[in-house]
Amino acid sequence: MPDPRTLFAKIWDRHVVASLDGGADLVAIDRIFLHERTGAAALNSLKAAGRPVANPSRVFCVMDHIVDTRPGRDDRTLMPGGQAFITETRAAARDAGITLFDVTDPDQGIVHVVSPELGIVLPGCTLIAPDSHTCTQGAFGALAWGIGSSEAEHAMATGTLRLARPKTMRVTFTGELAPGVTPKDMMLALIARHGAGGGKGHAVEFAGSAVEALDMEGRMTLCNMATEFAAMTGMIAPDEKTFAWLDGRRYAPGGAMLAAAVAEWRTLATDPGAAFDAEIAIDAATIEPMVSWGTSPEHSAGISGAVPIDAPERPLAYIGLGPGQPIGGTPIDAAFIGSCTNGRLSDLRRAAALLKGRHVAPGVKALVVPGSMAVRRAAEAEGLDRVFTEAGFEWRMSGCSMCFYAGGESFPAGSRVISSTNRNFEGRQGPGIRTHIASPETVAASAIAGRIADPRDIAA
Ligand SMILES: CC(C)[C@H](C(=O)O)[C@@H](O)C(=O)O
Numbered sequence: 475m476p477d478p479r480t481l482f483a484k485i486w487d488r489h490v491v492a493s494l495d496g497g498a499d500l501v502a503i504d505r506i507f508l509h510e511r512t513g514a515a516a517l518n519s520l521k522a523a524g525r526p527v528a529n530p531s532r533v534f535c536v537m538d539h540i541v542d543t544r545p546g547r548d549d550r551t552l553m554p555g556g557q558a559f560i561t562e563t564r565a566a567a568r569d570a571g572i573t574l575f576d577v578t579d580p581d582q583g584i585v586h587v588v589s590p591e592l593g594i595v596l597p598g599c600t601l602i603a604p605d606s607h608t609c610t611q612g613a614f615g616a617l618a619w620g621i622g623s624s625e626a627e628h629a630m631a632t633g634t635l636r637l638a639r640p641k642t643m644r645v646t647f648t649g650e651l652a653p654g655v656t657p658k659d660m661m662l663a664l665i666a667r668h669g670a671g672g673g674k675g676h677a678v679e680f681a682g683s684a685v686e687a688l689d690m691e692g693r694m695t696l697c698n699m700a701t702e703f704a705a706m707t708g709m710i711a712p713d714e715k716t717f718a719w720l721d722g723r724r725y726a727p728g729g730a731m732l733a734a735a736v737a738e739w740r741t742l743a744t745d746p747g748a749a750f751d752a753e754i755a756i757d758a759a760t761i762e763p764m765v766s767w768g769t770s771p772e773h774s775a776g777i778s779g780a781v782p783i784d785a786p787e788r789p790l791a792y793i794g795l796g797p798g799q800p801i802g803g804t805p806i807d808a809a810f811i812g813s814c815t816n817g818r819l820s821d822l823r824r825a826a827a828l829l830k831g832r833h834v835a836p837g838v839k840a841l842v843v844p845g846s847m848a849v850r851r852a853a854e855a856e857g858l859d860r861v862f863t864e865a866g867f868e869w870r871m872s873g874c875s876m877c878f879y880a881g882g883e884s885f886p887a888g889s890r891v892i893s894s895t896n897r898n899f900e901g902r903q904g905p906g907i908r909t910h911i912a913s914p915e916t917v918a919a920s921a922i923a924g925r926i927a928d929p930r931d932i933a934a
C-alpha cells in the first residue's frame with residue numbers, strides 16, 4: 475500500500491516537473507487568470523522581453539477591479555487614470571491571444587466568480603492569478619493561489635512556477651451550523667480564534683461535516699478567506715456537489731470525457747490516515763453570526779458579543795468604538811453586498827429573503843453589486859433585483875466595486891459600512907471608511923435596522 479496522502483500532496487506531486495536546488499520545486503501550471511489591475515503590466519513586460527505566452531488557451535483575463543459598476547458603463551471609471559488600465563489590458567490581451575472577458579461581455583465579472591461559473595477551474599488542476607483571493611477556487615479541489623506579477627510572467631512564458639512546497643493544515647468543522655450562521659461566519663470565527671496569521675505557510679484543507687454540508691458557493695466563501703488567514707490557499711475535496719456544478723459548464727469536460735474526469739477526480743480526496751503538519755478543529759455549532767469590530771478580520775466577534783476590553787487602541791480609534799462596547803446596535807451609514815466572497819447568486823438570494831417586503835432604514839445608503847453578469851442575469855430572472863430596489867438598495871453591474879477602493883467607487887469619507895466583503899483595514903473601502911465585515915444576511919438585517927443587527931431576529 476502506498477503511504478496515505480493529502481489532497482494537497484496528490485495535486486502537488488503530479489505537477490512537479492523538477493526538484494530544484496534550495497528545496498524549491500518547479501510546478502506545472504494549468505490555468506492562469508489576469509485582471510485589468512495588474513494584467514497589462516505582466517503582459518507588456520513579457521512582450522518587452524520578447525517572450526510569447528507559451529499556451530494562450532490556458533490564460534484568461536477579466537475586467538473587474540476598476541470597472542464602473544453603474545448601469546450604462548463603458549471604459550470610463552471613477553478611478554483617476556483608470557481607463558488606461560482597461561484599454562491597455564484589452565490591447566495586451568488581444569495581442570497575446572489569450573481569452574478576454576471584457577467590460578461589456580456577458581461573461582464579465584469578478585475573476586474568482588467567473589472562473590468557476592465557466593468551469594475553467596477543475597478538480598486537481600493548478601490555477602494561479604496575480605490576486606490574493608485566487609484561493610477561492612480551491613473549493614473545487616484545485617490548487618489555486620495568488621501570485622505576484624513577475625510570477626505571472628514566468629508562468630505565462632514557461633507554463634511553470636518555481637516555489638517551495640508549503641506545509642499542510644486541516645481545519646475540520648465538526649457538527650452542524652446553527653440556522654442563520656453562514657460560511658462567512660465560519661471563516662471569521664476561525665480567524666478570530668486562531669489569528670489572521672494562523673495559516674501562514676500552509677495549504678489549508680477544509681473538512682468535516684459542516685464543510686461537506688455546504689453548497690459550492692458556500693465552499694467558495696470559505697476558501698476565499700484562506701488568504702485572510704494568511705494561508706497559501708484553501709481547498710476542499712471534490713465530491714458529488716463539485717461534479718454536479720461542473721456538469722455542462724463551458725470549459726469543463728462534457729459527456730464521456732466528464733465521466734472519465736469524475737472517475738479521476740474521485741481519487742483526489744485525502745486518504746484516511748494522511749498526516750497534516752497542523753490540525754485545527756472547530757465545533758460548527760459554537761459559531762454565531764460574526765461581525766468585525768476593528769481593522770483586521772481577526773478583530774471579529776459574535777453579533778451578541780462586544781469589543782474585547784483589552785482590544786488594541788489603534789483599530790478602535792479608527793473604527794470609533796470603545797473597549798467592551800456591544801457590537802450589535804452600532805449605527806451604520808451604509809451597507810454593501812457583493813465581492814468574490816459573498817456576491818454569488820445564493821448570497822443574493824439569502825439577503826433578498828430578509829429584505830423582501832422591508833425597507834432600508836432612513837439615511838442608510840445600500841448597494842448590491844453582483845459578482846458577475848451571469849449572477850446579475852440569474853438574479854433578475856428570479857426577481858431579486860426588484861426585491862433589492864424596492865427595499866432601497868441600488869442594483870449595479872458586476873465588478874469589485876466597493877470591496878476595494880481601486881475603482882474609485884466609495885461611500886462618503888468616514889462612513890460606517892456593514893459589508894459582505896473580506897477585508898477591513900484602514901482605507902480599504904475608501905478614505906476614512908469604517909468597515910464591518912459580515913455575512914450578506916447580517917448586512918441585509920443591519921441595513922433594515924440602520925444599526926448592526928442579528929439576522930436571526932428577522933423571520934425571513
Ligand atoms: C488588486 C489585487 C491585486 C488585490 C489582491 O491581490 O487581492 C485585490 O483583489 C484585493 O482584494 O485586495
Ligand code: SF4
Nearest residue numbers: 607813814874877878
Ligand atoms: S471582490 Fe474584492 S477581494 Fe475579490 S478580487 Fe475584487 S477587490 Fe479583491
